[in-house]
Amino acid sequence: MTTQTSPSPITATRTIDARGSFCPGPLMELIRAIREVEVGALIAVRSSDRGSRIDIPKWVEKAGHRLVGVNEVEGYDEIVVEKLH
Amino acid sequence: MERVLILGGGVGGTIVANLVSRKLRRQIDSGLAEVTVVDKLGNHVYQPGFMYITFGHEKAAKLQRPERSLLDQRVQLVVDEVTRIDEATHTVALASGKSLGYEHLVLATGSRIAPEEIEHFGAEAHHFYTAEAAQRLRVALNAFKGGSIVIGIAGMPYKCPPAPLEVTFLIEAELRERGLREKSEVHFCSPIGRAFTIESVSDMATPVLEQKSIELHTFFNVETIDPARKVVASLEGEELRYDLLVLVPPHHGAQVLIDSGFAPAPGGWLPTDHHTLQVGGRPNVYALGDATDLPLSKAGSTAHFEAPIVAERVAAAVLGRAPAAKHASYTGRVMCFFEIGDGKGTLLRFDYDHPPRPPRPNRIWHLGKVLFNKAYWMTVPRGRV
Numbered sequence: 001m002t003t004q005t006s007p008s009p010i011t012a013t014r015t016i017d018a019r020g021s022f023c024p025g026p027l028m029e030l031i032r033a034i035r036e037v038e039v040g041a042l043i044a045v046r047s048s049d050r051g052s053r054i055d056i057p058k059w060v061e062k063a064g065h066r067l068v069g070v071n072e073v074e075g076y077d078e079i080v081v082e083k084l085h
Numbered sequence: 086m087e088r089v090l091i092l093g094g095g096v097g098g099t100i101v102a103n104l105v106s107r108k109l110r111r112q113i114d115s116g117l118a119e120v121t122v123v124d125k126l127g128n129h130v131y132q133p134g135f136m137y138i139t140f141g142h143e144k145a146a147k148l149q150r151p152e153r154s155l156l157d158q159r160v161q162l163v164v165d166e167v168t169r170i171d172e173a174t175h176t177v178a179l180a181s182g183k184s185l186g187y188e189h190l191v192l193a194t195g196s197r198i199a200p201e202e203i204e205h206f207g208a209e210a211h212h213f214y215t216a217e218a219a220q221r222l223r224v225a226l227n228a229f230k231g232g233s234i235v236i237g238i239a240g241m242p243y244k245c246p247p248a249p250l251e252v253t254f255l256i257e258a259e260l261r262e263r264g265l266r267e268k269s270e271v272h273f274c275s276p277i278g279r280a281f282t283i284e285s286v287s288d289m290a291t292p293v294l295e296q297k298s299i300e301l302h303t304f305f306n307v308e309t310i311d312p313a314r315k316v317v318a319s320l321e322g323e324e325l326r327y328d329l330l331v332l333v334p335p336h337h338g339a340q341v342l343i344d345s346g347f348a349p350a351p352g353g354w355l356p357t358d359h360h361t362l363q364v365g366g367r368p369n370v371y372a373l374g375d376a377t378d379l380p381l382s383k384a385g386s387t388a389h390f391e392a393p394i395v396a397e398r399v400a401a402a403v404l405g406r407a408p409a410a411k412h413a414s415y416t417g418r419v420m421c422f423f424e425i426g427d428g429k430g431t432l433l434r435f436d437y438d439h440p441p442r443p444p445r446p447n448r449i450w451h452l453g454k455v456l457f458n459k460a461y462w463m464t465v466p467r468g469r470v
Contacts, residue, residue: 022380024277028241031276031306031320055278062304063321 010068010080012044013037019076023051027059034065034083041083042068048076056081087118087403090177090187092167094124094152095132097374097388097395098193099466104396106159107468109403113159118403120160121185123177127152127164130216131461133385136248138219139226140255143458145216155466167194170345172367189369189399192347192355194339196244196375196383202335203239205310210317210332213252214244225329226259231268232328234260235317238276239307240335242354244375244383246282247423247433249273249333250290254426256331257297271298272325274305286423286433289443293425307332336383338376354378359437360414362395369402371395382419389465390418396468422454430454 014033018026026047033043045056053070056079060067068080089105091098102122112118130149137143153162166180176184198214200206211222236253253273260266273280273294280294280301281287294301306320310330317332318324338353347364348355356365357377364370373395374388381387397412407413417437424430430451435441444450464470 024241024282025380027277035320058278059304059321 010042010044012080013041015044015046017046018052019046019048021047022049023055025049026052027055030056030059030079030081034063034081037083039083039085043081043083045079045081046073046076047079050077052079053077086116087112087189088185088187089118089120089189089191089399089403090185091120091122091191091193092170092177093193093195093374093376094122094127094129094162095193095195095374095388096385096465097376097392098122098124098191099129099152099155100389100392100468101191101193101373101396101399102160103155103157103466103468104393105400106157108396108400110159112403121163122152122156122160123163123165123167123179123185124152125164125166127162129155129466131385131458132214133245134458135216135219136213136252136255137458138216139213139222139252140259141223145220148216150462155462167339167341169341170347172346187369189402190371191395191399192342192364192370192372192376193374193388194342194376196336196338197340198334199240199337200332200334203307203310203332205312206239206332206334209310209312209315210239210330210334212332212334213248214334222331226256229265229269229329231265233270233272233326234329234331235272235274235325235327236331237272237274237302237305237307237317238333240333241276242383243333243336245421246382246384247286247421249331250281251424252331253299254293254297255424257299258426270300272300272302272327274302274307274319274325276304276306278303283433283435283440285440286443289431289446293446297426336375342376348376348378352378359417361398362391362415363398371399379417381417382421384419384421385465386421387419390420391415392468422450422457424451424454 016029066082071078106120109118128149129152134143134148169178213219279287280290308320309318342348343350355372357372373391375383393412394415401408420434425446429446431443431446433441
């Protein structure tokens, strides 16, 4: 996992713009995307809810996927997750 | 003629209709305005009562009344199903083949449950989101003689967020009363990392779960039901065996909103301004209640507190004036009771900026909920409180 302060250089398979949505909205959007994409896909979740940087990594760990990085961008976080199974 | 068209005769649609008709009384009487409600069934159903059918305190027949009986005499009621909303022509098509025009549109179309989205849900899982399902759960509880009860949430968002926790507490209390608690396990499964979405409520409920020896499973997003093994599995890889399975079904907004381009698929929730309650920047289209995408409880209480804002803004537009300051902007106000079991309850009162601070559970808040349920028909739909 990496924590950066600039936009991610990673090209995500899918980007979810959940800015303006509150917990658990961004996590639920990620879960919906995980169900839909292929194994190996990278999903970037953009969230302005500070709780996402705690909730999403915890969920990723429990669900057995990979947290690629949490990138702090101006006004929001971009959390990148790789679907492993 | 200024036509106010309200789709849906639930809590939100009914209150808005009554409040607008009062504000526009003169215009309606002189033929300059009309207020119409379109409702598929023509019956107003008090959905918070369904849970009490399960616990033997309510009957389905007492939870519905003719919508006409709750509406101001100046409001027209059309019992029909909306099949399409055409923004270009400002018309709404109905299943009967008729169409209705509007200058001001209020979308109070609620939410719908979709248990069919989870394979084997219908045969294996119980819920309490219709009167019939709540009654079937009562029968299943009567037949339960001990074992594993799993209560979970098979999709977010859903109606009445406290309901699954309330049902869990009430089931656990019933098991103790019936002498079955020692022979039973009770599991509560939350899709997120805590027992409830709002942190302060979660902090209140989690010790209650512990005190009642109810096992909390966090990050449990229901994925499959295996009827042969009697196992419900989560997306996160956890499996729980059940003898009685109770799941909140997936919920969506009305399909007609997706089909008509007002709400995105698959959720079908209307993009709604947090304060004006206008839909997608449209100046003459409002939403309230379950139909919105607001980060609030999908509950009658939310619709109840949103309705005065929608009514005032619509009436002001008809009358060509600015909305009165008192009801110009919605603050996210919601207030609802929360059952803890053993005749105790608490109160959740919050808005966009102030999370709830639930008081210590006691008998007063439980009795408050009982009284509110009884007083509902004479107060809320008529816009009296």
